[in-house]
Amino acid sequence: MTRLNTMVLAVVAAAAVAAPFFLKPFGIFLISTWVVLTIAAIGLNLTLGYAGQISLAQGAFVGIGAYTVALLTPTGVPFFLAFIAAGLLCFAIGWLLGYPALRVQHHYLAFVTLAFGTLVFLVLRNEQWLTNGIYGITGTARPELFGWPMSGARNFYFLCLGVLVVLSFATWWMLRSPWGRAFVGLRENPVRALSVGVDTRRYTLMAFAIGSSLGGLSGALYAPLVQFIEPNSFTLGLSFNLLLMVIVGGSGYFFGPFVGALIAVLLPEWLRVTEGYYLIVYAAAVMVMMAFCPTGVLGLTERVVRLLSGRLKAPPKVPGTQTLTGDAGT
Amino acid sequence: MTAVLEVSNLRKTFGGIVAVDDVSFEVRAGEILGIIGPNGSGKSTLFNCVLGQLQPSAGEVRINDRLSTGMRPCDLNRLGVSRTFQLLQVFPQLSVHDNLVLAGQEHRGSMASRLFGRGDAGVGDAAQRMIEFFRLSHLTNEPAGALSYGQQKLLDAAMAFMAGPRLVLLDEPAGGVNLTMLGHLRERLHAYHTERGATFVVIEHQMEFVMALCTRVLVLAEGRLIAEGTPQDIRNNPIVIEAYLGR
Amino acid sequence: MASFIQLLVSGLATGAIYALIAVGFTLLWQTSQTINFAQGEFVMLPAFFVLAAMNAGAPFWLAALIGIALSIVVLGILFKIIVVDPMLKYGVLPLVISTIALSLFLKESVKDFYSSQAQPFPTLVPAIDIRVFEAVISTQSLVVLAVAIATVVALNLLLNKTRLGRQMQATAQNATLARILGVPVRRMVLYTFLINAVLVAIASILVSPIYLAKFTNGETLGMAAFIAAIIGGFNQVRGAILGGVILGVLDNLSAAYISSQYRGAFPLIILIIVILLRPQGLLGRVEERSV
Numbered sequence: 061m062t063r064l065n066t067m068v069l070a071v072v073a074a075a076a077v078a079a080p081f082f083l084k085p086f087g088i089f090l091i092s093t094w095v096v097l098t099i100a101a102i103g104l105n106l107t108l109g110y111a112g113q114i115s116l117a118q119g120a121f122v123g124i125g126a127y128t129v130a131l132l133t134p135t136g137v138p139f140f141l142a143f144i145a146a147g148l149l150c151f152a153i154g155w156l157l158g159y160p161a162l163r164v165q166h167h168y169l170a171f172v173t174l175a176f177g178t179l180v181f182l183v184l185r186n187e188q189w190l191t192n193g194i195y196g197i198t199g200t201a202r203p204e205l206f207g208w209p210m211s212g213a214r215n216f217y218f219l220c221l222g223v224l225v226v227l228s229f230a231t232w233w234m235l236r237s238p239w240g241r242a243f244v245g246l247r248e249n250p251v252r253a254l255s256v257g258v259d260t261r262r263y264t265l266m267a268f269a270i271g272s273s274l275g276g277l278s279g280a281l282y283a284p285l286v287q288f289i290e291p292n293s294f295t296l297g298l299s300f301n302l303l304l305m306v307i308v309g310g311s312g313y314f315f316g317p318f319v320g321a322l323i324a325v326l327l328p329e330w331l332r333v334t335e336g337y338y339l340i341v342y343a344a345a346v347m348v349m350m351a352f353c354p355t356g357v358l359g360l361t362e363r364v365v366r367l368l369s370g371r372l373k374a375p376p377k378v379p380g381t382q383t384l385t386g387d388a389g390t
Numbered sequence: 391m392t393a394v395l396e397v398s399n400l401r402k403t404f405g406g407i408v409a410v411d412d413v414s415f416e417v418r419a420g421e422i423l424g425i426i427g428p429n430g431s432g433k434s435t436l437f438n439c440v441l442g443q444l445q446p447s448a449g450e451v452r453i454n455d456r457l458s459t460g461m462r463p464c465d466l467n468r469l470g471v472s473r474t475f476q477l478l479q480v481f482p483q484l485s486v487h488d489n490l491v492l493a494g495q496e497h498r499g500s501m502a503s504r505l506f507g508r509g510d511a512g513v514g515d516a517a518q519r520m521i522e523f524f525r526l527s528h529l530t531n532e533p534a535g536a537l538s539y540g541q542q543k544l545l546d547a548a549m550a551f552m553a554g555p556r557l558v559l560l561d562e563p564a565g566g567v568n569l570t571m572l573g574h575l576r577e578r579l580h581a582y583h584t585e586r587g588a589t590f591v592v593i594e595h596q597m598e599f600v601m602a603l604c605t606r607v608l609v610l611a612e613g614r615l616i617a618e619g620t621p622q623d624i625r626n627n628p629i630v631i632e633a634y635l636g637r
Numbered sequence: 638m639a640s641f642i643q644l645l646v647s648g649l650a651t652g653a654i655y656a657l658i659a660v661g662f663t664l665l666w667q668t669s670q671t672i673n674f675a676q677g678e679f680v681m682l683p684a685f686f687v688l689a690a691m692n693a694g695a696p697f698w699l700a701a702l703i704g705i706a707l708s709i710v711v712l713g714i715l716f717k718i719i720v721v722d723p724m725l726k727y728g729v730l731p732l733v734i735s736t737i738a739l740s741l742f743l744k745e746s747v748k749d750f751y752s753s754q755a756q757p758f759p760t761l762v763p764a765i766d767i768r769v770f771e772a773v774i775s776t777q778s779l780v781v782l783a784v785a786i787a788t789v790v791a792l793n794l795l796l797n798k799t800r801l802g803r804q805m806q807a808t809a810q811n812a813t814l815a816r817i818l819g820v821p822v823r824r825m826v827l828y829t830f831l832i833n834a835v836l837v838a839i840a841s842i843l844v845s846p847i848y849l850a851k852f853t854n855g856e857t858l859g860m861a862a863f864i865a866a867i868i869g870g871f872n873q874v875r876g877a878i879l880g881g882v883i884l885g886v887l888d889n890l891s892a893a894y895i896s897s898q899y900r901g902a903f904p905l906i907i908l909i910i911v912i913l914l915r916p917q918g919l920l921g922r923v924e925e926r927s928v
Contacts, residue, residue, distance in 0.1 A: 108730075112730065114730070114733060114734070116737075160912050160913045160916065161912055161916075163916060164912070164916040164917070167672060167729070167733065168867070168912060168916065170672075170674075170733065171863050171864075171867060171908065172908070172909065172912055174860065174863070175860070175864070175904075175905040175908045175909060176905075176909070178860070178901065178902075178905055179902055179905050179906075182898070182899060182901060182902050185898075186898045186899065234505065236509060237504060237505050237506075237507075237509060238491075238492075238495045238504040238505075238507075238509070238510075238511040239501075239504055239505050241484070241488060241491065241492050241495065242492065242495070242496070242504075244481065244483065244484060245481050245484070245492050248481045248482060248483055248484070249479055249480070249481050249482075251443075251475075251479060252475070252479040252480065252481065252549075253481075253492075254462065254463040254464045254467075255441070255463045255464075255467060255472070255473050255475075255479075256467060256472075256492065256493040256496065256549055256550075256552070256553070257464050257467035257468050257493075257496035257497055257553060258464060258492070258496050259462075259464045259496070260464070262501070266501075296856075300737065300741060303734070303737065304738070307734055337745075337749060339741060339745045340742055340745045340746055340749065342741075343738045343739070343741040343742035343745065344738075344742055346734070346735070346738040347720065347735050347738045347739060347742065350724060350727075350731045350732075350734055350735040350738070351720075351723040351724060351735070352723075354727050354731040405810075
């Protein structure tokens with residue numbers, strides 16, 4: 061990492077640790093939400109930014125994770141076991157969903173995840189005996205960490221932050237390993253990657269399954285954070301939101317999800333001036349951004365930095381942009 | 391002598407167009423087979439069918455006597471088959487070194503060892519040796535996209551050789567390369583062939599390249615095999631001359 | 638038996654509407670690699686054009702024509718020039734994401750600028766019930782079927798019997814080759830967008846009397862279009878028609894025999910089954926593997 065990057069990272073890390081001491085409870089809630097959603101966004105970034113697949117079910121996976129924890133912990137299962145169960149369950153479901161869908165071209169995964177997300181919502185809403193239906197589940201307990209109670213806002217924030225750091229490190233490790241190289245290969249040049257022995261289908265499936273499990277882990281923290289979950293929290297809207305977080309932050313950039321989630325959490329506050337039209341403004345902004353800067357905020361920053369330092373290199377990468385035929389019908 | 395590659399009655403149609411029409415041939419171990427023919431004669435389609443990029447409409451492909459028709463390119467690669475591409479295919483954002491590591495990493499160990507093992511999957515040294523073999527050492531850490539056309543062609547070949555393949559299919563390796571680089575490329579291909587005893591199949595337009603490199607030549611025209619023999623025979627064959635110049 | 642026939646007929650009517658939407662979706666995909674995630678909202682919107690025109694005083698028939706015309710401009714021309722064209726150079730993924738954002742944009746715009754309440758929409762003919770062999774069939778269903786069939790036939794004639802149509806087919810199959818042969822590819826692609834705009838407008842006018850005009854209509858209708866297109870075979874217009882009809886009939890039958898809570902789940906399960914067992918759809922060909 062360059063000197064500039066390291067400095068920025070250090071400043072942000074310091075701010076993240078210091079922030080809860082200067083914020084009121086609502087502020088702490090906001091940054092906790094940012095941390096938890098970043099985890100889900102990191103997962104989606106794996107699927108979209110590294111493997112080039114659109115998943116519209118990340119919100120559903122967050123929901124599955126949340127309900128898993130909310131249903132297990134009251135029966136006496138320790139939080140961290142439930143946490144891991146949420147991750148494993150979502151990994152398995154992701155694998156099962158992705159396996160058939162990724163055998164075909166045409167972004168079938170997008171449609172399958174769209175359908176799956178809707179199905180999950182229906183099950184959550186209808187199976188009242190299990191999920192309490194539209195009445196939701198309240199009061200999911202926050203865990204104790206080696207005897208330290210985590211139920212206070214500040215302590216729970218640090219717990220979430222700790223989980224984020226661990227998961228980020230694990231993701232970083234994966235991306236630095238030969239797997240990461242295979243992901244870049246399959247993103248940059250899937251034809252060539254196949255011809256040198258990279259099993260693109262298997263790597264894509266892994267990325268999607270791992271991405272989905274990160275969604276589940278995010279949900280596992282979400283339940284004790286907001287303390288009231290209901291099916292309406294996990295509709296397609298959340299999946300869209302997470303998708304936009306990844307795009308706006310910069311799809312395929314490691315810190316993209318962090319930036320995107322921060323913007324998404326703060327945006328409703330900033331756009332309060334638009335008074336309820338904020339979704340329209342948001343959607344319009346995304347369309348504009350896709351037309352001029354599909355590489356998101358981090359992509360834009362990279363371009364600016366490159367311009368300022370006067371280096372002329374190969375044009376910035378645009379994630380997942382291999383056109384399916386050589387000619388896009390212009 | 392065993393046939394490393396055996397193509398039987400291969401046929402490929404696109405709608406009403408017959409691109410490859412009942413082509414059969416054998417490639418023997420250790421030889422360098424050239425496939426030539428005028429534009430549109432079906433050479434690339436033939437390659438793509440053999441390499442799993444396209445599904446043949448009919449016919450069989452056998453590699454080392456094992457039925458391989460329609461296998462995915464990554465599985466074929468693990469069987470010891472490699473290819474280079476007509477249109478440049480490297481990984482532009484990765485360094486030259488990483489391009490080669492990627493080309494070799496899938497042949498060692500398992501998915502799990504690639505996740506938890508060494509960052510270069512144990513092929514870092516082999517990649518370095520390959521870079522030296524192709525005399526690209528000064529470019530080791532440059533992004534592949536920054537290389538010149540000819541240098542990328544060399545990298546393409548290097549990537550094909552990383553996994554130590556027994557059969558290499560080269561699709562117009564000389565296309566667009568300047569004369570100096572061409573000599574270097576041909577010499578390196580020849581050196582690799584001699585050192586490793588691999589079998590090559592080369593599609594080419596450039597006659598001198600084919601004549602200098604290949605031990606045997608096949609001629610395709612309009613999807614059909616019209617002649618076969620040594621480079622000398624082919625050069626003087628009237629049917630071949632007509633296919634190229636006639637009409 | 639009588640109720641079965643009723644369900645069948647109304648299912649065919651719904652299926653015909655799904656078919657129109659799915660055909661437009663498939664045509665866009667075939668000619669310009671545009672996966673239009675906003676297709677459902679495209680069907681939701683024209684009804685509001687019509688309602689707005691009627692609010693301004695126009696009689697229904699005129700408002701319908703205005704609605705179709707506005708669709709052609711907004712959902713055909715503007716969509717292509719503003720959303721699709723700038724995005725094409727970046728590939729398929731950014732375009733898909735743009736259409737996802739567009740669907741949200743259209744939905745929220747209607748909700749905020751027109752109404753969040755379901756609006757009644759006039760029917761094409763007064764709703765009379767006809768008795769046929771003890772089954773009660775509404776004239777509505779028959780008219781919907783008639784209009785949808787007429788549209789499909791007209792489209793078929795256009796694509797297969799006219800020079801323009803054949804040029805469009807050539808563009809869809811192989812744009813590069815078509816260009817070499819002298820087909821004005823850009824214009825053909827534009828025509829596809831215009832045709833889609835007409836198809837969704839007609840579908841909108843047909844479906845809104847039944848579902849009422851509501852800003853959320855896009856969700857179910859869009860999903861139906863995608864599923865129909867995939868069931869039929871993603872790259873086939875005939876497949877889209879077949880998929881739409883099958884989906885409409887199955888959907889209606891399931892509504893009668895499956896609990897209403899899970900009513901919406903049936904098409905989704907069909908989708909997952911199709912992708913599991915026969916991903917190329919009923920009429921699709923197994924695609925060449927390029928990856």
